[in-house]
Amino acid sequence: MGVFETIFRRPKSNITPEGYFKMLNGYTPVFTSAPESIYEMELTRAAIHSFANMCSKLKPEISGSAYKNLEKILQFRPNPFMDTAKFLYRIATILSVNNTAFIVPIEDDMGYIMGYYPLLPQKCEVVQYEGRAYLRYTFGSGQKAAIEFERVGVVTNYQYADDVFGSSNAALNPTMQLITTQNQGIINGVKNSASIRFLAKIANMIKPEDITKERQRFTEDNLSSENNSGMIIYDAKFADIKQIDSKPFTVNALQMQQINENVFTYFGTNTKILQNSFTEDEWNAYYEGKIEPFAIRLSLVMSNMTYTPREIAHGNAITFTANRLQYASNQTKLSISTQLFDRGLLNRNGVMDIWNMAHVEGGDKYYIRKEYSEVNQLGKEVTPNANSEGSGISGNDPAVVVDNDGGGEED
Template sequence: MGLFDKLFTKQAQEKRLVGEYFETLTAYSPVFTTYEGGLYEMELTRAAIHSFASSCSKLTPEIQGKAYKNLEKTLQFRPNPWMDTSKFIYRLATILSVNTTAFIIPLYGKDYETIVGYYPLLPQRTEMIDVNGEPWLRYSFSNGKRASIELSRVGVLTNYQYKDDFFGDGNSSLMPTLKLLDTQRQGIEEGIKQSAVLRFMAKLGQTLRPEDITKERERFSQDNLSSDNKSGVLMFDQKYSEVKQIDSKPFIIDAEQMKLIHTNVYNYFGVNESILQNSYTEDQWNAWYEGKIEPFALQLSLVMSNMTFTSNELSFGNSIIFTANRLQYASNNTKLQVSTQLFDRGILTTNQVMDIWNMAHVEDGDKRFIRREYTEVNKLDYDKGGENIADSKEQGISESTNPATTDTGEEN
């Protein structure tokens, strides 16, 4: 049994493979086709996508509520038998960036109702069809196989969704920049080749036929420019009126043009050189997280919650969320301040502080501690034993001022 058969049951493979397109609000057909234009084959665009997907792969899934609580460890370690959580999220983020649409299908148990895992799907073509008034997704794969599944069971992530009611609009707006990138690469390659190949220019003193010129060039090169010429001396006869060496200079593309092309890619993917080269500062990371990672985490949380829980379960607070420990990317000074200020106030446990420093948990590390000199404002007049200090002081003063007792101990 192959991967396809494990992802889709026989019923899902065969059911409703023929049907009408689902009617949408727009005039566009609800059909999605995987882009094959080479977006992921460009070095700069792949680097931008990789940075985004790598950052997203560090997200931690958590299940809130009691429904499907047993799925939490599955989500945190191995959402499906073929990939761990990091690869699962990385591939989702990559597919979403390249195709502007990504699909998550649930893996069911033997009853075809109980969810036991999730898989990121990459079909070649996806159509939305009408099955008795309910929208279904019909997938076609490059190996010729097809399968259908209810839209309500599938998680759909989108970018740049405008024209279509269900799918993203693709990356066609980036095509002019991709063409410039390819032209730039070819220009550099050809420029380097030409500057490296032409070393001498020779002017013949007589007219020769084209085929004779070719033979003479080969003879001249063999006699003077090959490794057989161990003397290092260039010799030529009166057939040549002039022979001079060409000063080869490295081909350099216009820096401003290169910067403009790169800036277009950075703006489109929301990255910069610091993010791509992993040299970002704490503030740059926070801006990167707020602008790119958090929106993806929020959409993924909503999509997976809606495909996993019923409306009734959602109303009782059940959800799947993806979070990141942003303090792991803070400076050591910021980590130290947060750790010391929040730990001794009972806000963070020892293990939570260890998480900030990316260290292993310790035994009894879930306890909370607080400094003893802190107390509630309305209890400032009580000592540690709960006795009212103000009353004791007042009683002491009255006893010391009792007229029946003097400092000498004599009675009046």
């Protein structure tokens, strides 16, 4: 059984559509995969890879009781062919290249969701069948399958003209042409600067084929390794011979910088993100502008394709989160750990997560310091066991340990 049969156990490939689903904008709802040129350029691929690599570290979590078993599936192996990191990486890559990414559920024979798969079809059409909207896919192998629109997750970028799909990356074409031209110029410049050594002027008018023969003869006699004398001797056939100073070819730095900035602006990134040399603040800016919007859209798309409106109303949802403190400085991590731990906002395992350390036994308990006093009680004598309302608590008292069930105990 191949990938197609695993994903579409009961494919509706033989439906007879009643026509394209009518859109408000009058566009024919047809999606076609983008050419691979945007992914074949070094700079654009680096920008796409950097984004997808960051997204692959998102953690899927399920709230609510419906499909709770999917949480571990999403966290480890969303489908038989991909782990979670590959799954997220592929969605982010497809989205960056095509500006439209499709996610379909993998179901068992009873229609129960067992996983998810990101599709990369050659063509997708929104058709109408028995009064419902279907997405009909055509793959490179020639196989076709259709699935109800509401059961598919569609993540988009630059969605403007189309009601369903994102726009193409045509706006980047001028920059792509500049990259191609610049690369060709560099190659030709290096070749020319490395190959031309002498300039010779022939005294008489001769045929083109004779010029070729004379150039070859002069090179063999004077420029080959057999010439050990260090002298160049030529006859009256040549009026003048000059040696050309070979200078290394240098790239126009301003042009290259402008091209890079165009790509960085389009993909919302910069050199430091691509080279993994960013600071804490630079990572936070990239996360806010690029990673978090993707996580929010993916969470909404997968929640809506998995749950019914009633299940969503009861708190069922799929969310993708990230440890934003992973790239924080040690000083920031230490400050957050100490400040939030003794206020009961973080438990020990939460602190371990900040420092990328393994959880510890009993690490789910929360601790609160007990030496705090109300402002209106400052200056008043406070007894360790005072029970009057508004009284302070001595710093000599032990901390309060709060279990997950809300109960407290002295520690």
